[in-house]
Amino acid sequence: MEPITIVTMLGKVFAAGAFSYLGEAKQGFEESDVSAISAVLEALGAVHGVATAKPRTRMTALHTALVLQAFGTAFYEHWAGDERMAPGLQERPWLHRAFRSNEKAAREEEIQTRLRLALGWLLPEFEQRAAAERLSAMHALHPDPMATPIYQALYTAFADGRFEGGEDTALLDMRREGARLQFEGAFQMAYAELLVTGAGRELGRFLLEVDKDRARQLRRRLMEDGSISDRRHVFGTTTPGVPTMPLGFMYVEPDGVWGKTRKPLREFIGDLLGKHPIVIVRGDFGMGKSLTARMLAFGWAQTYMRGVDQPSAELVLPIFIKCARDFQRESFAATVREALRNQAEAIGLSLLRSDDALAMPADTMRVVYIVDGLDEVALSHTEVEQLFRELKGATSDRHRVVVFSRKGALPSEDKLGGIPIIDVQSFRKEDQIGAWLDRWNQISGSEPVTVEGLTNAKLLELGTTPILLFMSAVTWGPTRIEQGDTSQVAIYEHFFQQIAAGKCKHDRDRHPRVADASEKLREKLRDLGNIGKDASLEDAMLWLMSRIAWEHRRREARGEHLDLQDVNHLLRKVLDLRGEPQVQEMIRMGAMLVLQADLRDQNHVILFGHKSFGEFLAACWWADRLRAILQERRESRQRSLERELYGAVLLEEDNRSFEFLMAILNGVQWKEDERKNLGGWAEGCFVDERPDFDEGKHEEERSWRDDQRVPLRHAALAIRCSLHGLEPLKVETPALRSMLGWFWMRQEWVRLGAPWISAEGVSLEGMDLRSADLSGADLRGADLSGTSLSGANLRGANLRGANLIGVDLIGANLRGANLIGANLRGANLSGAYLSRTDLSRADLSGADLGGADLSDAGLSDADLSGADLSGADLSGANLSDAYLRGAVYNPLTRWPESFDPSSRGAIDVDIPGRSTRD
Structure with a gap:
């Protein structure tokens, strides 16, 4: 040359x-x-x-x-x-x-x-x-x-x-x-x-x-990739129906609160990581936790690549752990290796799990492990506590951890050992919503959405939650808004109809692959009777997305992932496509485009962009199957349809599927007579204790713990008690104990959902009912001694004369409850909410009421001897003839005006003590 x-x-x-x-x-x-x-x-x-x-x-x-x-x-x-x-x-x-x-x-x-x-x-x-x-x-x-x-x-x-x-x-x-x-x-x-x-x-x-230094080279490659991650789509990959939304452009930073201080979330995290080895960021669904985690990783990666004033060892190396994809129960080190391996594969580097390049970073390096979505892993309380012990062991002066999670997946604060928890705040209406909308309007290509428009449509309050603000903008339409179709479920429904159509509103044509797949899918589902003759293409794709979402939930319950091979198997089984490979491939590709999957990788794990998307779709699947069950008159066929709801617990803490389902069932899509019929089915399902075993198990191998039907009974009870317009469900001890006992035997905790249940005299002593919803329940004379009801909702419940000896009611909500004559001797009510609760003649001797809210409570003739009232709020309480001999209190305890506790024999310990609510 x-x-x-x-x-x-x-x-x-x-x-x-x-x-x-x-x-x-x-x-x-x-x-x-x-x-x-x-x-x-x-x-x-x-x-x-x-x-x-x-x-x-x-x-x-x-x-x-x-x-x-x-x-x-x-x-x-x-x-x-x-x-x-x-x-x-x-x-x-x-x-x-x-x-x-x-x-x-x-x-x-x-x-x-x-x-x-x-x-x-x-x-x-x-x-x-x-x-x-x-x-x-x-x-x-x-x-x-x-x-x-x-x-x-x-x-x-x-x-x-x-x-x-x-x-x-x-x-x-x-x-x-x-x-x-x-x-x-x-x-x-x-x-x-x-x-x-x-x-x-x-x-x-x-x-x-x-x-030769593979670990260093891999870190550099990952940081190079991370330094441009702000340009990627908010939901990972481009989705039919949603315009491209670059993370760095669209991100509006939420605020965080720790103690009494409020400041921008990333600034807060950075400040606290300088003083604490672990920081927790806690927030409800869709508050921007994961986006903040990704922006943190991007910021540190960009500084790692651009920072020339310091050597690499002095720059923060962020290691991003997406729990739904990377978490390994084996150890935190194994989780880190899996996270690095998955990120390497995403940039075209295939590494074995045993590769030395995936080793934990040296102690001399500055590292922040960003653990995102802890609530997306099904862990028991014991496993979560063990994880945090392991995280503490992995930290040092130079290794830090920041954990992002919903509240329910975290250990109680007293077991976190002083780890600071930042609570993510909703968007401010006056500026943060407007800032997000300004950015959205620049990329949407459709009619601008304004704060004034949201206000007029009565959507501004929903818009303070970022994910709902996004969905409101995607589904924005004057006609729909004028019709008042603005509920949270309606927003999700319209959003997924648009996704299922495979087009943005400003696109002229629907996505051709999605359209072709939807047409073939609709034909198949019509032939199989799964959808009606008038069903649209969107209805067909939504049906399949919902089925995949429930399968995803079932796999999660077994500690497994759902990948493309699993979806292929599901299509063959559900749609009977074994002899039609071309049709199967067309439908698979259309569905995967909608679900943002990588069509090239058969082992690609199926996720749903945002956790609430999968939760809503799972709820849609249940609503569809429940309607099919009601339309079927043959018991054998009903049982067959019920089996399609097996495999996972519907009502779980920090999972909104049940909440979405009840919003659908109590909404305009279901008529009053349909709800009444559904209530009848749900009641019958709950009380039916006949087991149902996997057909693959021989009879001699079966045991009660293998009964697949109990999680369905658990959901049926919650559905029956939560349907609008029905009389309270009356239950007896055996049905409740057989259901709860199944979970206890398998050492699985489950949240009981039974609002307004009528269970007078029920015996549930020693049961684990943490976070149960028993609001408005009639539990007169019930035996709940030794029961764990921490964090439970018993607001307005009737517990008159109930046996609650030694019960754990830490942080429980008992506002307005009737506890007249109840036996609460030795119970732990620290931090409980008992405002306006009637505790007349109740035995509270030796009870722990530290930091409890007893404002305006009725405590006449109550026995509070030896109770701990440190930091409790008793302002406005009726303490006439209450017995306080030996009860202890401190300067933080608030008494009714002009009330002298010492004259009743109460003891001022004269030390600050504790106040759980404070």
């Missing part, structure tokens, strides 16, 4: 960086360019005595091309806003197109001169020893692109103007404060973007294979 041709060809790759910057090219160089550079390197190696194998020469050529193009992008970005630095470049078409300038054509020759200066050592006539050294350094494939001979030569040639007699002639103006850091940052970002192209992935795999 002629010398001038070599420089021109490499200059073309350099200028391709400008194409990429301007969005006019995806890669910038072609396979022929790589082959040509390889040929040059081989020829020069022969001349200068630096020979190497062809595969390595090809990688050297790839590395050279990527560095050249990234430098070109950074160069363009450097001078793009500076008129003095903008060259004319009119004579060469490729440079003219790249830099889009019609003035100062003389600058073109200067750029050519700098390229010849920088790349001249690649010419055959260059001094042999120096050329040999630089060629050897190139073939060494230094993993840091700024340490390569190409970058260093380009930087020197463009930033140093001395060879032309003065600094003013430099084409990179580094005199401005921060100019070098800005340029290096632009180069690193451009290089990181190129690494996710086909050529970049090929180079990355090779570098990881040959690098």
Whole structure:
């Protein structure tokens, strides 16, 4: 190759960086360019005595091309806003197109001169020893692109103007404060973007294979990828029906509260991590926890790549752990390895779980483990407590952990050992909602949504939850809003109808693959009787999405993931597609496009973009099956349909499927007579104790603990008690104990949902009823001694004369409950809410009421002897004839006006004590 041709060809790759910057090219160089550079390197190696194998020469050529193009992008970005630095470049078409300038054509020759200066050592006539050294350094494939001979030569040639007699002639103006850091940052970002192209992935795999320090090289690759993660879609991948939403552009930072302090969430996290080894970020669904976790990882990764003022060991290395995908029960170290392996696969690097590159970072490094979505892993309370003990063991002065979770998945605060918990706050109506809408309106391509519009549609309050604000915007339509179709369930329904249609409102046509798949799917479901003849294409796709969501939930219950192979099997089984491979493939592809799955990877784990999406779809599946059950008159067929609801517990803490289901069943889609019929089925299902076993088990292998039907009975009870317009359900002890006993025998905790249940005299002593919903229940005379009811909702319940000896009611809600004459001797009511509760004649001797809210409670004739009232609020309580001998209190205890507890024999311990509510 002629010398001038070599420089021109490499200059073309350099200028391709400008194409990429301007969005006019995806890669910038072609396979022929790589082959040509390889040929040059081989020829020069022969001349200068630096020979190497062809595969390595090809990688050297790839590395050279990527560095050249990234430098070109950074160069363009450097001078793009500076008129003095903008060259004319009119004579060469490729440079003219790249830099889009019609003035100062003389600058073109200067750029050519700098390229010849920088790349001249690649010419055959260059001094042999120096050329040999630089060629050897190139073939060494230094993993840091700024340490390569190409970058260093380009930087020197463009930033140093001395060879032309003065600094003013430099084409990179580094005199401005921060100019070098800005340029290096632009180069690193451009290089990181190129690494996710086909050529970049090929180079990355090779570098990881040959690098002796594989762990360091893998970390660098992951940080390069993480440093551009702000440009990715909020939901991971583009979804039919939703415009592309770059994370960094769309993210509006929520506030957090710790103690009495409120400040931006990421700032809060950073401050607390400087003082505490572990920080917990707690919030309800859709509050922006995961987006904040991703933005934290992006920020640290970007600093890791751009930060040139400190060595890598002093920069934070973020390790992002997505629990739904990465969590391993074996150990936290195994979870970290799985997280690194999954992230490596996402950028085209296939590693074995035993690969040394996946080892835990050294203690000398600064690391923050970002544990996102702890609530998306089904862990018992014991397992969660064990996890936090392990997290504490994994931390040090330089290793920190931040955990993002819903409240219910976390241990009680007294078992967290002082770990600070930041509570994520709703969006502020006055500015954060408006900021998000401004960004949405720039990308939506449809009618702008305004704060005023949300206010008029009575959606502003829902909009304070970010995920609901997003769904309100996606489904925004004047006609629907005018009809008052603005409930939370309605928003989810319209959102998924749009997703199932595979189109955005501003698109002219629906996604063709999704449309074709939906048509075939509708035909199949009609033939099988799963949907009606009038069902739309969207109805068909929603049916399948709902079925997949429930299968996902069933797999989760077994500690497994749902992947594409599982979906293939489900399609064959549910749609009877065993003899129709083409139809199956069409439907599979359409469904996977809707579910954002990677069609290339058969082991791709199916997720749902946001946890509440899967929860809502699971609720839709239950609503569909319940309607089918009611329409079926044959008992055998009913039992067959019921089995389609087996496999997982519907009513779980920190899972909103049941809440969504009841909103559907109590909504306009179900008529009053249908709810009445459903109540009859649910009651019959609950009291029916006949077991149902897996047909694959031989009769002699079956035991009561293998009964598959109990979780359905558990859901049926909750449904019956939560349906509107029905009389309270009357139950007796055996049905409740057989159901709860099944979970106890399997050592599984389950949340009891039985509001307004009528269970007078029921005996449930010693049962685990944590977080149970027994609001408004009639439990007169019930025996609940020794029961765990911590965090339970017993608001307005009738517990008159109930036996509650030694019961655990920590943090329980008993507001307005009737506890007249109840026996609460030795009960733990610390932090409980007992405002306006009637405790007349109740035995509370020896009870722990520390920090309890007893304001305006009725305590006349109550026995409070020996009770702990430290920090309790008894303001406004009726304590006439109450017995307080030996009860202890402290200065934080609040008494009714003019009440003297010491005159009743109560003891002032005169120390601050505790106050759970405070």
